Amino acid sequence: MSVRTPDPNPGWLPEFALDETRARVPILYVEAVPVRVDSHGTVEHIGVLLRGSSTTGEMTRTLVSGRVLHGESVRDALLRNLEKDLGPTAFPQLPTSVVPFTVAEYFPFPGVTPLHDPRQHAVALAYVVPVTGECNPRQDALELTWLTPEEAAHPDVLADMEGGRGTLLKQALAHLGVLGA
Amino acid sequence: MSVRTPDPNPGWLPEFALDETRARVPILYVEAVPVRVDSHGTVEHIGVLLRGSSTTGEMTRTLVSGRVLHGESVRDALLRNLEKDLGPTAFPQLPTSVVPFTVAEYFPFPGVTPLHDPRQHAVALAYVVPVTGECNPRQDALELTWLTPEEAAHPDVLADMEGGRGTLLKQALAHLGVLGA
Amino acid sequence: MSVRTPDPNPGWLPEFALDETRARVPILYVEAVPVRVDSHGTVEHIGVLLRGSSTTGEMTRTLVSGRVLHGESVRDALLRNLEKDLGPTAFPQLPTSVVPFTVAEYFPFPGVTPLHDPRQHAVALAYVVPVTGECNPRQDALELTWLTPEEAAHPDVLADMEGGRGTLLKQALAHLGVLGA
Amino acid sequence: MSVRTPDPNPGWLPEFALDETRARVPILYVEAVPVRVDSHGTVEHIGVLLRGSSTTGEMTRTLVSGRVLHGESVRDALLRNLEKDLGPTAFPQLPTSVVPFTVAEYFPFPGVTPLHDPRQHAVALAYVVPVTGECNPRQDALELTWLTPEEAAHPDVLADMEGGRGTLLKQALAHLGVLGA
Numbered sequence: 001m002s003v004r005t006p007d008p009n010p011g012w013l014p015e016f017a018l019d020e021t022r023a024r025v026p027i028l029y030v031e032a033v034p035v036r037v038d039s040h041g042t043v044e045h046i047g048v049l050l051r052g053s054s055t056t057g058e059m060t061r062t063l064v065s066g067r068v069l070h071g072e073s074v075r076d077a078l079l080r081n082l083e084k085d086l087g088p089t090a091f092p093q094l095p096t097s098v099v100p101f102t103v104a105e106y107f108p109f110p111g112v113t114p115l116h117d118p119r120q121h122a123v124a125l126a127y128v129v130p131v132t133g134e135c136n137p138r139q140d141a142l143e144l145t146w147l148t149p150e151e152a153a154h155p156d157v158l159a160d161m162e163g164g165r166g167t168l169l170k171q172a173l174a175h176l177g178v179l180g181a
Numbered sequence: 182m183s184v185r186t187p188d189p190n191p192g193w194l195p196e197f198a199l200d201e202t203r204a205r206v207p208i209l210y211v212e213a214v215p216v217r218v219d220s221h222g223t224v225e226h227i228g229v230l231l232r233g234s235s236t237t238g239e240m241t242r243t244l245v246s247g248r249v250l251h252g253e254s255v256r257d258a259l260l261r262n263l264e265k266d267l268g269p270t271a272f273p274q275l276p277t278s279v280v281p282f283t284v285a286e287y288f289p290f291p292g293v294t295p296l297h298d299p300r301q302h303a304v305a306l307a308y309v310v311p312v313t314g315e316c317n318p319r320q321d322a323l324e325l326t327w328l329t330p331e332e333a334a335h336p337d338v339l340a341d342m343e344g345g346r347g348t349l350l351k352q353a354l355a356h357l358g359v360l361g362a
Numbered sequence: 363m364s365v366r367t368p369d370p371n372p373g374w375l376p377e378f379a380l381d382e383t384r385a386r387v388p389i390l391y392v393e394a395v396p397v398r399v400d401s402h403g404t405v406e407h408i409g410v411l412l413r414g415s416s417t418t419g420e421m422t423r424t425l426v427s428g429r430v431l432h433g434e435s436v437r438d439a440l441l442r443n444l445e446k447d448l449g450p451t452a453f454p455q456l457p458t459s460v461v462p463f464t465v466a467e468y469f470p471f472p473g474v475t476p477l478h479d480p481r482q483h484a485v486a487l488a489y490v491v492p493v494t495g496e497c498n499p500r501q502d503a504l505e506l507t508w509l510t511p512e513e514a515a516h517p518d519v520l521a522d523m524e525g526g527r528g529t530l531l532k533q534a535l536a537h538l539g540v541l542g543a
Numbered sequence: 544m545s546v547r548t549p550d551p552n553p554g555w556l557p558e559f560a561l562d563e564t565r566a567r568v569p570i571l572y573v574e575a576v577p578v579r580v581d582s583h584g585t586v587e588h589i590g591v592l593l594r595g596s597s598t599t600g601e602m603t604r605t606l607v608s609g610r611v612l613h614g615e616s617v618r619d620a621l622l623r624n625l626e627k628d629l630g631p632t633a634f635p636q637l638p639t640s641v642v643p644f645t646v647a648e649y650f651p652f653p654g655v656t657p658l659h660d661p662r663q664h665a666v667a668l669a670y671v672v673p674v675t676g677e678c679n680p681r682q683d684a685l686e687l688t689w690l691t692p693e694e695a696a697h698p699d700v701l702a703d704m705e706g707g708r709g710t711l712l713k714q715a716l717a718h719l720g721v722l723g724a
Contacts, residue, residue, distance in 0.1 A: 013567055021567050024556055026611050028569050028666055040256040041275030068569050070664055073648055073655070075221040093274055094222030096309050097356055098646045101278070102539065103668060105616055105641075112616070114542065121613055123571055125646060128277050167541065174536030175278055177464065179529065180476065194386055205375055205383050207390050207430050209485055249388050251483055254467055254474070279467075283720065284460045284487060286435055293435070295723065302432055304390055306465060348723065355717030358645065360710065361657065402618040403637030437583040455636055456584030458671050459644070459718055490639050537640055 011069025022120040029124035030078045031104060032064040033172045034086060036146065037130045043176045045146040046169070047135065048157070049085060052143075062162040063169070065124065074098050074125060082129060084138065091133035100125040101175045104168050114167040128172055149178035192250025203301040210305035211259045212285060213245040214353040215267060217327065218311045224357045226327040227350070228316065229338070230266060233324075243343040244350070246305065255279050255306060263310060265319065272314035281306040282356045285349050295348040309353055330359035373431025384482040391486035392440045393466060394426040395534040396448060398508060399492045405538045407508040408531070409497065410519070411447060414505075424524040425531070427486065436460050436487060444491060446500065453495035462487040463537045466530050476529040490534055511540035554612025565663040572667035573621045574647060575607040576715045577629060579689065580673045586719045588689040589712070590678065591700070592628060595686075605705040606712070608667065617641050617668060625672060627681065634676035643668040644718045647711050657710040671715055692721035 013021065021027070034047035049062045066081035068074060075094060082092045104124040106117035135144045151157065153173055158166030173179040194202065202208070215228035230243045247262030249255060256275060263273045285305040287298035316325045332338065334354055339347030354360040375383065383389070396409030411424045428443030430436060437456060444454045466486040468479035497506045513519065515535055520528030535541040556564065564570070577590030592605045609624030611617060618637060625635045647667040649660035678687045694700065696716055701709030716722040 017567060021564055023613070024560060024564050025568065025613050026571050028571050035277060037277060040260055041277050042256065043277055068666065070566070070568050071650070074646060074666065075223065079221055093311070096216060096218060096222050096224055096311060097282070098358060099643065100646070101642070103617060103641045103643070107614070123611065123617065130274070130277060170541055171536045174533045174541065177279060179532055179536065198386060202383055202386050204432070205379060206387065206432055209388050209390050249485065251385070251387055252469070255465060255485065279465045280462065281465070282461070284436060284462070288433070304430065304436065351722055352717045355714045355722065360713055360717065397639060399639060402622055403639050404618065405639055437585065441583055455673070458578060458580060458584050458586055458673060460720060492636070492639060539641060
């Protein structure tokens with residue numbers, strides 16, 4: 001009979017088990033592009049996360065992103081990762097349909113697709129998520145900046161995106177009808 | 182030089198002009214399925230409009246629906262028609278993308294598609310729109326009822342939908358992942 | 363009893379009636395981006411139409427485009443316009459769903475959206491259509507060129523697109539996952 | 544230096560490793576609904592697989608389905624599984640976009656969603672795939688039957704679908720605009 005207290009995060013894996021798993025199957029992720037919209041649903045600002053490396057001091061940009069855990073629904077994973085990266089007062093409006101605007105494929109070896117993740121083969125369902133509240137990333141190293149669609153589409157911003165996510169961000173802007181000419 | 186006061190609704194047409202136009206080209210509509218969602222974006226209730234005929238007393242069900250006027254954007258048309266049918270305090274969350282979940286084609290002669298509109302050939306862009314406020318249809322003859330997905334999918338409800346919109350409602354439920362087995 | 367022969371193109375309108383209608387309601391169009399795909403469905407080439415003006419000699423680029431006629435379904439309009447612009451041996455593979463990858467809104471006055479049509483307010487349902495046969499535009503002034511995604515995304519190509527359709531072409535490339543970084 | 548011959552299926556896992564992995568993370572699948580279409584892209588027939596159990600003799604119905612292997616793209620997985628279940632002469636027309644028509648979530652415990660897989664937590668990207676050639680499932684126990692949309696939507700057919708896939712099939716029919724009233 002087990003006398004252990006229940007695991008508070010049953011979907012989480014010890015590091016060695018996650019590493020082993022990453023070598024075996026593609027890992028399912030969700031990604032979110034946080035946006036501010038006007039009353040017509042037109043996107044006015046895009047939220048991009050800025051992450052400072054504690055060792056190199058280098059800055060990279062990224063989107064809300066995280067694994068879908070074992071036993072967790074896609075919606076639960078999306079909400080949990082939004083809260084993890086934007087804080088508890090962001091008030092995200094989750095999509096009514098689980099159909100993503102794109103499926104992003106990250107391979108551990110570069111060059112297969114524009115997207116790349118040295119840790120693993122990851123497949124991410126990507127969503128646009130309007131947020132209406134205050135966004136305060138819970139991790140110290142993370143900061144959220146709001147960019148206009150024009151600013152977000154700037155080659156410098158796109159080039160700073162981690163793992164080739166500039167491509168993903170452009171797909172989001174195109175899907176939203178704000179990519180420009 | 183014109184001394185007329187500006188037309189407050191420049192997109193509106195006198196009845197005879199609209200009738201003539203309806204015989205010439207397909208008329209562009211927007212339709213909306215109002216929904217109530219939980220914090221995960223899962224749809225809990227579907228808003229269906231109930232319309233009583235003043236002459237026959239017969240009740241029919243319908244969705245939010247209206248023309249796109251000349252010079253009006255699809256988003257503006259969607260917001261205007263939501264306000265017309267749900268009142269000014271419905272607080273609809275308009276979609277971030279103008280891609281509809283389906284395109285509904287209504288022909289003036291029955292049998293071509295399940296959808297039918299004796300007045301005209303109409304093509305409607307259909308959207309799901311979460312609303313968070315109070316819905317009070319501005320027309321006396323109209324009433325909004327909130328149904329669970331199971332209730333909305335009931336054959337009696339679907340059969341009552343005007344112009345064959347039961348098909349459209351089922352498409353919305355399927356798109357939302359709540360159509361059931 | 364009518365003794366007239368049936369109208370061979372009942373949806374067509376005399377020029378004056380079309381002009382009048384264009385001033386009254388948005389006109390519904392379909393647009394298609396013809397593509398060549400490999401066995402995995404990945405897009406290898408994009409078909410762009412090149413049109414020479416007989417008076418100015420100027421060249422502009424465009425996509426397959428045309429009206430939805432009164433009484434005509436969206437699918438019929440798409441097939442008819444593909445045949446009109448690509449010839450009878452193009453063998454287009456029409457989409458199984460009528461949901462467009464985007465809805466393009468053209469206003470008669472510039473600046474409202476990147477898209478612009480001086481003749482009218484037009485709303486176009488836009489589709490990607492793989493073609494497997496020979497494409498021979500039936501109009502003398504039209505020529506089809508096949509571009510790689512990289513070539514199609516070149517600013518010079520995008521700037522040559524009629525009515526601001528460079529934006530639309532970029533949306534298609536993003537939707538297909540071949541827009542690049 | 545390795546003297547082993549290269550692994551012909553590097554993404555495949557020994558049974559025990561797959562079982563272990565299934566207890567750790569959601570497993571990514573692709574599913575396909577094979578269809579026959581007319582020249583307008585309208586779906587005329589739906590391909591449903593019939594599987595006989597060698598032990599019980601019971602028949603169940605299913606769709607084309609299989610894992611995405613480590614290092615394999617979604618498109619490659621889709622093509623490989625179509626060939627596995629429909630044979631080498633099916634000539635599937637793969638979608639030009641990797642956006643699925645729905646994301647199907649199967650949990651190992653029943654009741655969370657209509658979909659259920661006792662072996663694992665699986666998340667499937669679901670696509671509609673027109674096929675133009677001869678379909679001959681390579682496994683003896685499998686047979687492909689072509690159903691009209693009306694036949695496919697029959698409650699008896701839907702109830703026979705493995706793992707609750709009747710829901711998924713209805714979503715496909717709704718997406719294709721052939722679910723009926």
